[in-house]
Amino acid sequence: MRHAISPARLGVVGTAAALLVVPFATQAFAATSVTQDKLTPTTMTAGVAGSAKLTVHSSSCFTAKTLGVGVRDASGNNLDFPGNASNVRICPSGAHFTSAARTLPAGTYTIFGFWQASGGAWHDLPSHKLTVSKAPATTTPPATTTPLSSTPPPSSDSGDSPTAGRSVVWSDDFSGGIAGNSKWVGDKTTSYAYGDHNPDDNKLDWLDPRAVTTSDGIATFTAKPSSHTLENGKKAWTTGLLTTEGSSEGFQVKTGDYAETRVKLPSGSGAWPALWTWKDGNGEIDSFEYHPDNPDLLELTNHVTSGSDYYTDSGAIAPGQWVTIGTRYGADSVDWYVNGKKVYSDGHGVGNDFSAYLILNLSLSAGEYHPAPSGSTPITMQADYVKVYR
Numbered sequence: 001m002r003h004a005i006s007p008a009r010l011g012v013v014g015t016a017a018a019l020l021v022v023p024f025a026t027q028a029f030a031a032t033s034v035t036q037d038k039l040t041p042t043t044m045t046a047g048v049a050g051s052a053k054l055t056v057h058s059s060s061c062f063t064a065k066t067l068g069v070g071v072r073d074a075s076g077n078n079l080d081f082p083g084n085a086s087n088v089r090i091c092p093s094g095a096h097f098t099s100a101a102r103t104l105p106a107g108t109y110t111i112f113g114f115w116q117a118s119g120g121a122w123h124d125l126p127s128h129k130l131t132v133s134k135a136p137a138t139t140t141p142p143a144t145t146t147p148l149s150s151t152p153p154p155s156s157d158s159g160d161s162p163t164a165g166r167s168v169v170w171s172d173d174f175s176g177g178i179a180g181n182s183k184w185v186g187d188k189t190t191s192y193a194y195g196d197h198n199p200d201d202n203k204l205d206w207l208d209p210r211a212v213t214t215s216d217g218i219a220t221f222t223a224k225p226s227s228h229t230l231e232n233g234k235k236a237w238t239t240g241l242l243t244t245e246g247s248s249e250g251f252q253v254k255t256g257d258y259a260e261t262r263v264k265l266p267s268g269s270g271a272w273p274a275l276w277t278w279k280d281g282n283g284e285i286d287s288f289e290y291h292p293d294n295p296d297l298l299e300l301t302n303h304v305t306s307g308s309d310y311y312t313d314s315g316a317i318a319p320g321q322w323v324t325i326g327t328r329y330g331a332d333s334v335d336w337y338v339n340g341k342k343v344y345s346d347g348h349g350v351g352n353d354f355s356a357y358l359i360l361n362l363s364l365s366a367g368e369y370h371p372a373p374s375g376s377t378p379i380t381m382q383a384d385y386v387k388v389y390r
Contacts, residue, residue, distance in 0.1 A: 033059045036113050036125040044132045049101035052081040054113045061091040066116035069099050071109050077294055082308035102310060106134040162258045162326050162337050166389035170251050173385045174219040178212050185246040186212055191278040199230040204237045204364040211240035221362035224378040234366060241361035252355040253277060253329060253388055259287060260326035261360060262384035267292055267319030270373030272363035273381045283356035285334060287327040291370045292319045300336045300344050307334060307346025329354055360386055
């Protein structure tokens, strides 16, 4: 669960300066400057998907860890264009980036380019206004009479059920408790730099198996202030994580599988729940990430190849609301479903040999990209089940 896209990145919006100068340790003899040459769009239409395009150049060649385009609305919510580029070579001759497409509601936004240095520091480039106009009103065409002999129009239902023709090959409905469960491990994961905590990923987490409890078939993840201090000096929060990695079953999802969970989204500031996969330092597919400061938005990301989307639906996604989220790990396209409806296909997939462990957890943001917890009130997330179909 990494910060390869934003709302995850979310730093301060770039100033109007035309030049950003940042020194690099590998170039101690001179400073390397990055100049933004072009950034589009300046206008969009609500409900119509569009991509952002960014052109930059530098005073000398170097490799940026990430290059992308950020967007912030008038209230300060972050709604960046998805599909950031990784390991981009930026030279005096220039570098070009085109994001994946997304839609935005009507309104006025701030748009800006950004890049990440190899050491992890983020740098915003100059910003400008992005105006998203309302979609033009449509006129209903006059009714026409269809001859009785005409063939009925095809059904609008695509029939693309994520579970059609599949059987459950692995599941947990949390009716048997968590302690001693052969399906899960809750005290460590190789996705965390220190096994049970991971401050390098802007997390306050300190894993404690006791932070996940069950009752009446519902698993409750509870995060609360901890006595532990992280390596960066911040106070940790104990919280819950369940992973199949290291369990006696050692279950892994594979290419073609469909994984689904039903969760009650948290409402506390700093909450960062997710269902995702991990294996051998990679294999990350985020079925969802959620931050209550973007209350109607789910982050959907394929880190294995490429693909990401911010799916918004105020009717289905909200703090304290139950929602069903699933992911089909296709060889050529990863597909995401919300409440049984396909909402995004990345067109890249995971290849034919993908396999990875499942992780369901409640992280706590350390405040760099999203607000950290305020106060000491415990934060909770609930899960009804996790199922994998094959």
